Amino acid sequence: MLQGYDKYAHEPFAVTVDLAVLTLREGALHVLLVERGQEPYRGHWALPGGFLHPDESAETAARRELAEETGLADVSGLHLEQLRTYSEPGRDPRMRVVSVAFAALLPDAPEPHGGGDAAEARWVPYDKAGPLAFDHDRILADAHERVGAKFEYTCLATAFCPPEFTLGELQQVYETVWGTALDRPNFRRKVLATPGFVEAVPGAARLTGGRGKPAAVYRAGTATALHPPLLRPSREGRPA
Amino acid sequence: MLQGYDKYAHEPFAVTVDLAVLTLREGALHVLLVERGQEPYRGHWALPGGFLHPDESAETAARRELAEETGLADVSGLHLEQLRTYSEPGRDPRMRVVSVAFAALLPDAPEPHGGGDAAEARWVPYDKAGPLAFDHDRILADAHERVGAKFEYTCLATAFCPPEFTLGELQQVYETVWGTALDRPNFRRKVLATPGFVEAVPGAARLTGGRGKPAAVYRAGTATALHPPLLRPSREGRPA
DNA sequence: TCAAAAGTGTTCGTCCTACACCCATGA
DNA sequence: TCATGGGTGTAGGACGAACACTTTTGA
Numbered sequence: 109m110l111q112g113y114d115k116y117a118h119e120p121f122a123v124t125v126d127l128a129v130l131t132l133r134e135g136a137l138h139v140l141l142v143e144r145g146q147e148p149y150r151g152h153w154a155l156p157g158g159f160l161h162p163d164e165s166a167e168t169a170a171r172r173e174l175a176e177e178t179g180l181a182d183v184s185g186l187h188l189e190q191l192r193t194y195s196e197p198g199r200d201p202r203m204r205v206v207s208v209a210f211a212a213l214l215p216d217a218p219e220p221h222g223g224g225d226a227a228e229a230r231w232v233p234y235d236k237a238g239p240l241a242f243d244h245d246r247i248l249a250d251a252h253e254r255v256g257a258k259f260e261y262t263c264l265a266t267a268f269c270p271p272e273f274t275l276g277e278l279q280q281v282y283e284t285v286w287g288t289a290l291d292r293p294n295f296r297r298k299v300l301a302t303p304g305f306v307e308a309v310p311g312a313a314r315l316t317g318g319r320g321k322p323a324a325v326y327r328a329g330t331a332t333a334l335h336p337p338l339l340r341p342s343r344e345g346r347p348a
Numbered sequence: 349m350l351q352g353y354d355k356y357a358h359e360p361f362a363v364t365v366d367l368a369v370l371t372l373r374e375g376a377l378h379v380l381l382v383e384r385g386q387e388p389y390r391g392h393w394a395l396p397g398g399f400l401h402p403d404e405s406a407e408t409a410a411r412r413e414l415a416e417e418t419g420l421a422d423v424s425g426l427h428l429e430q431l432r433t434y435s436e437p438g439r440d441p442r443m444r445v446v447s448v449a450f451a452a453l454l455p456d457a458p459e460p461h462g463g464g465d466a467a468e469a470r471w472v473p474y475d476k477a478g479p480l481a482f483d484h485d486r487i488l489a490d491a492h493e494r495v496g497a498k499f500e501y502t503c504l505a506t507a508f509c510p511p512e513f514t515l516g517e518l519q520q521v522y523e524t525v526w527g528t529a530l531d532r533p534n535f536r537r538k539v540l541a542t543p544g545f546v547e548a549v550p551g552a553a554r555l556t557g558g559r560g561k562p563a564a565v566y567r568a569g570t571a572t573a574l575h576p577p578l579l580r581p582s583r584e585g586r587p588a
Numbered sequence: 589t590c591a592a593a594a595g596t597g598t599t600c601g602t603c604c605t606a607c608a609c610c611c612a613t614g615a
Numbered sequence: 616t617c618a619t620g621g622g623t624g625t626a627g628g629a630c631g632a633a634c635a636c637t638t639t640t641g642a
Contacts (some may be wrong), residue, residue, distance in 0.1 A: 121400065123435070123446050150588045162444060167354065193433045193448045193588050195363075195406040202404060206446070210435045221357040261501075276621070294605065296622075301603095313621095320620030321612040336603080340575060516594075536595075560593025561639040569617065576630085589642100596637070604629075611622070 117234070122200075124207045125170045126157035126244065127189070129180075130253035131217040137234040137284055140218065140247060142177050142226035148201050149241035153246065153330050155185070156226065166190070166208040174212070178220035178229040187213040187267035188260075191251055199243050211251040213267035256285055261337035264306050266328035273311055274323035275299060276316055286340045298338055304331025362440075364447045365410045366397035366484065368431070368491035369420075370474070371457040372508050377474040377510035377524055378457065379488060382417050382466035388441050389481035395488065396466065397447070399481040406430070414452070418460035420468040427453040429498075431491055441484050451491040453507035495523050501577040503545050506568035512549055514563035515539060516556055526580045538578055544571025 125219045126206060129140035140272050160166060168342040170188055175181035191209040199205065220229035237248060247283035258264045266273075269282045299305050358395045369380035398413040400406060408426055415421035431449040439445060453503045460469035477488060499522060506513075508521045519535050539545050552565035 118400075121361055123363065160446070162360075163437050164504065165437065166433060166446070173637090190432050192430050193406060195400070197403050197405065206400070206406070206448075208435065208446075238388070240404065274621085291607090292621080293603070293607090293623075298604085315613075317620060319614050319618070321622075322510045323621055336579065514594085530609075530634070531634085532594080533634085538631085555593090555640075557593060559641050561595075565593055568603065579631095581632095591640105591642085593626085593640085594638075596635105598635080600631100601633105602629105602631080605627085607622075607625090609622100611620105613619085613621100615616100615618085 114314075120203060122203060122205045123155055123166075124205055125173060126155045126168050126194075126207050126209045126247055127170055127174055127212050128209065128248050129174065129178075129212040129214060129250065130153055130213040130255065130268075132215035132281060133217050135280060135284060137235050137252075138231040139234050140178055140180075140214075140241070141219060141230055141232045141237060142222065143228040143230075144241060145222075145227035146201045152241040153232070153238065154241035155244045156229070158225065160274070163214055166210075170208075170210045170271065173224075177222070179223055180214075180218060180220055183214060183218070185215045185267065185271070186237055187264070188255075189213075191254060192245070194247065195300065196243075208284065209247045209251070211254055213255065213264065215268055215270045221222050222255060226330040233337060252285075256340070259285055260339055261335060263328065263331055266306070269328070272312065272314075272325045272327055272337040273317055274314060274325060275306075276323055278306070278326075282338075288341055290341075302334055305334065358444060361447045362443060363400045363406075364397055364445055365413060366395045366434075366447050366449045367410055367414055367452050368395055368449065368488050369414065369418075369452040369454060369494065370491065371454040371471065371509075372521060372524055373457050373471060373519065375491075375520060375524060378471040378473050378502040380418055380420075380454075380460060380566055381470055381472045381477060381480070382462065383468040383470075384465070385462075386465055391467075392481040393472070394481035394520065394573065395484045396469065406450075408578060410448075410450045411451070413464075416442050416464035417462070417497055420454075420458060420460055423454060423458070425455045425511070427504070427505065429453075429494075431487070431494055434483060434487065436483075441563065447487075449487045449491070451494055453495065453499055453506055454512045467498035474533070475522050492525075496580070499525060501574050501578055503568065503571055503574060506546070509568070512552065512554075512565045512567055514554060514556055514565060515546075518566075519547070522578075528581055530581075542574055544569040545574065 116166055129333055131138050142156045144150050144154050149261055156177040160169045186291055189211050191211045193208045196207045222228040265281045275296050279290055283290055306326040307329045309325040309327055313322035314325055315322050371378050381394045384390050384392050384394050395416040396413055400409045429451050431451045433448050435446045456473055462468040505521045509517055515536050519530055523530055546566040547569045549565040549567055552563055553562035555562050
C-alpha cells in the first residue's frame with residue numbers, strides 16, 4: 109500500500125463517522141437520532157455523524173460531531189467503541205463515502221438539541237427508531253448486537269450506569285439490552301464474584317423504587333474483561 | 349453527515365485496506381508480508397494492502413490487493429474479517445491515509461510471489477515478523493488478539509484447516525494460536541458436543557503423524573457461534 | 589513389542605440454576 | 616401489616632479439569 113503518489117491517492121473519497129449512541133431511559137433502550145437538515149434525506153432521521161477533519165482521527169471526529177449535532181459535549185462516562193467501517197459503493201447517493209461507525213454508550217441521558225447540520229436531535233426508543241437514512245438501520249442493528257454480545261464477556265454494562273449505582277440497576281441494564289429476565293440472587297453473586305467488576309461504596313445505600321430495602325451502592329471497577337463470562341440465557345444453547 | 353457538498357467532502361483523504369493474513373505452517377503461526385518496492389519504507393516489510401478503487405468496497409479491495417501483491421488469487425477457504433479502521437493523523441508520512449484493516453485466515457499456505465507494488469511476498473513466522481512499516485506492527489498484534497478471542501466463542505478455528513481435517517489438527521490450531529496446551533479428550537468432547545461445529549466424513553480416516561491410530565476425518569459444520577464457549581485456560585481466571 | 593497417536597471412561601470439583609427464605613423500608 | 620425491592624442460603628444438576636485406560640497403526 110501507499111506505494112506512490114498515483115491517481116488512486118486522489119480519488120474523491122469522503123470519510124465520515126456515524127454514531128449509534130445508546131442509553132437507557134425509563135427502563136427502555138433509546139438511541140440518539142438527528143433530523144437531517146440537508147439533502148439528501150432532508151427531513152429524515154439518521155444517526156449523528158459527519159465528515160472527518162484533516163487533522164483528527166475517527167475517534168476525535170466522533171466526539172466532535174456528537175457535540176456539534178446534538179449538544180452532548182464533554183459528556184462524562186461516554187464510552188466510544190469502533191463498530192466497523194461501511195464502505196459499499198452506493199451507500200450515499202451522491203458520492204463515495206466511507207463511514208467509520210461507532211457504538212457509544214451513555215449513562216444518564218441529557219436532553220440533546222439540534223445543531224450544526226442537524227435540524228433536531230432526540231432520544232428515540234430503540235424499537236421505534238423507524239426507517240433511517242442511508243444504511244443507518246443496519247448500523248444501528250449492528251451496534252445493538254455488538255453491545256449485547258460484549259455484555260457477556262466484558263464489563264461494558266457499567267457504561268450505561270451513572271458513577272454510582274445499585275446491583276438492581278445494573279441488572280436492569282442487562283435485562284433491557286438482552287431483552288430477557290435474569291435471576292436476581294444469581295446475578296448478584298456472579299457480579300460480586302468477578303474481581304474488579306464493581307466495587308462497593310463503603311457507607312452508601314439508596315432507595316430505588318420508592319419502597320423496599322435501601323440498596324448498597326457500587327462503582328464500576330477496574331476490570332474490563334469478565335472471566336468466566338456472563339452468558340445470556342436461552343439462545344440455541346441446549347435445544348440441539 | 350453528508351449534509352452538503354462543502355469543502356470537507358473534498359479534503360484529500362486516501363482510503364486503503366491492510367491485511368493481516370495468518371496461516372499455520374509446520375505448527376507455527378505465520379503472517380503474509382510483502383517487501384515494499386516504493387517509498388516510503390522502501391525495502392521494509394509490511395502487511396499487504398493498497399488503495400480502494402472508486403467502485404469497490406473495502407472487502408473487495410482486500411481480496412484484489414491480496415491477489416495483486418501476493419499472487420494469492422481465488423484462494424479457497426479464505427476467511428476475511430474486518431478488524432478495525434486506523435485513522436490517526438500521521439500514520440502515513442505523506443498524507444492523510446485512513447486504512448481499513450482486515451484479519452484474514454487461510455488453511456493451507458500456498459507460496460506467494462511479489463507483484464504489483466510489492467517487491468517480494470513471503471510467509472514469515474509470527475514471532476519473527478520484525479518491525480514493520482507504518483503502524484503495521486500494531487495492526488498485526490490486534491489481528492492476533494482478535495483471532496485468539498474469537499476462537500473462544502466462534503467456529504473460526506476451522507478457517508485454518510483444510511476442507512477435511514482431524515480433531516488433532518483442529519486442536520493444534522487452537523494450541524498454536526493460543527500458545528497453550530489443551531487436554532485432548534476434553535477438547536474432543538467439547539467440539540463434538542457443539543452441534544454444527546464439525547461434521548464427520550463418513551468412512552474416512554487418515555494417518556497424521558506417520559505412526560498411531562488413523563484419525564477420523566471431519567468437515568467444518570454450519571454453525572458459526574459456540575455455545576457455550578471454549579474458554580482458553582489460565583488468564584486471570586481464578587487467581588483473584 | 590514398543591512408541592505414538594486416536595479415542596473412551598471415570599472421578600471429582602466447581603459453577604450455574606432454581607427456588608425458598610429473611611431483611612428493611614414506605615404506604 | 617402489607618407490598619416492594621434488597622439480600623442470603625441451599626439442594627441438584629450440568630459442565631469442565633484431570634488422568635487412567637484401551638485401540639490401532641508403523642517401525
